[in-house]
Amino acid sequence: MTVNGRFDRPGADTSIVPAQVNRDNSAPTEVTIVLPCYNEQAHVLTEIERITTAMDRSGLRYELLAIDDASTDHTLDVLREAANRFPQLRILAFHRNGGSGTARRIGTEQARGAIVVWTDADMTYPNERIPEFVRLLLRDPHIDQVVGARTSEQGSHKLLRVPAKWLIRKIAEWLAGTRIPDLNSGLRAFRRDVSLPYLRLLPAGFSCVTTITMAFLHNQHDVHYLPITYARRSGSSKFHFVRDAYRYILQVLRMVMYFNPLKVLMPPSLFLLAIGSGKVVYDLVAHPVRIATNTVLLLCAGLIVGAVALLADLIVRSRIDWLPGKRT
Structure with missing residues (x-):
């Protein structure tokens, strides 16, 4: 199914968006892959092809929910053209930029699958491994979230970013009382029904992934980690070291204050x-x-x-x- 439209605000009711039904809805959707997109015109199509190829081979019933976060380039046009080729692609278009956290929250709320996958469209994560994450959840009912633990750091400001992220992760481990191999990985799969009570806690920015991790851990939901590779980002980074590191620390403290x-x-x-x-x-x-x-x-x-x-x-x-x- 493909839904094209522009919301007056992030989180607007999708029932007002015109829809075109292109596939059989008799079988329930198992997986929803939420893909936030902001100025990704150069590589978003490649990412869509990589994800859909892996999911088609897996045999899983899925939808790919691409969310254009009011991109200022031609990302939305690329997505709309791709919708003609990929029947599993559904598009949500924001009228104003709401941040990756807002996109992921709304995408999870609008998801039709029992399992939701979060990832990025910047070619950094091994999205061809998404079926592996999903099958781990399907195979073990005791696991509520599977997180891709990165084995390397390829981001900007590496000399400052690595020790800062290590320190924040250690603080989070102490506060949560458990080991956390990767606190803010953008590739993860989780059970949608388990996540719903925590969606209102998600901030608008990058620290939403930290929030969902801390929320699950503090409520005794089992979180499993899979080692993954991490590639250099395609396009320009939207990460701002001082501002986002400060937000990460505040969000970790806020989550612990909320639960303990x-x-x-x-x-x-x-x-x-x-x-x-x-x-x-x-x-x-x-x-x-x-x-x-x-x-x-x-x-x-x-x-x-x-x-x-x-x-x-x-x-x-x-x-x-x-x-x-x-x-x-």
């Missing part, structure tokens, strides 16, 4: 209380019957942070509008 605030707030609270208690002993020894003002401030700060931590944890535990995804 004690993990973030209790350590600094106990640290402040320990320092304040030691300072009390020092003050009483050095200056009997007098406790310094900074000692009182340390103790008060520790108590306030600890109280906020307990209050935040109480809110998380009593939240009734949040249920982990369940399989049907």
Whole structure:
């Protein structure tokens, strides 16, 4: 099926978009591949051919959902021409740029497949291996997400990017309490019904992949990692080192605060209380019957942070509008 149109806003109801039915819908779709596209005119057709060739050979029933994120080049024209060749290609066109996170969120919401695959259209990921990811989910009902763990780094700002990503990943591992081989890989497959409660947490930018990983891990969903190669990007990179690294760190902290605030707030609270208690002993020894003002401030700060931590944890535990995804 091919759907062509332009939304007035990202996330608009697709029922208003004219559709042309080109294939038999009697068999349910097993897999939806969400492909965000922003200024990818030079290579998006090659990527579509690579994905559809691999999926056709796999025998899986699938749809390829290409989302044009208000590209300023001819990406949308290329997609519309490709729709005539590939009956499994469905197109969503945004009227304004919403970011890769918005595209992936809306693509997952609009997906017809029970399994959703996220990948990129920049030729970096081995998309010919998508059937392998899907079959792992079909074979093992206990696995909820399969992530491609990159064995090399080919992005821009490599000297700064590699240590920064390593540090962020280590922070995420400590906060999540588990090993994470690749925190922000763009190639992953997961069960759509499990992911639905977490879609509202996805930010608009690149850190959406970090968010979906942390959400699954914090809710005890099994995440499996497959080693993959990572090629040099085709076209210009949309990654901005300082801005996106800052967003990654904030998003990791935000996710842990959302699911387990004690993990973030209790350590600094106990640290402040320990320092304040030691300072009390020092003050009483050095200056009997007098406790310094900074000692009182340390103790008060520790108590306030600890109280906020307990209050935040109480809110998380009593939240009734949040249920982990369940399989049907």
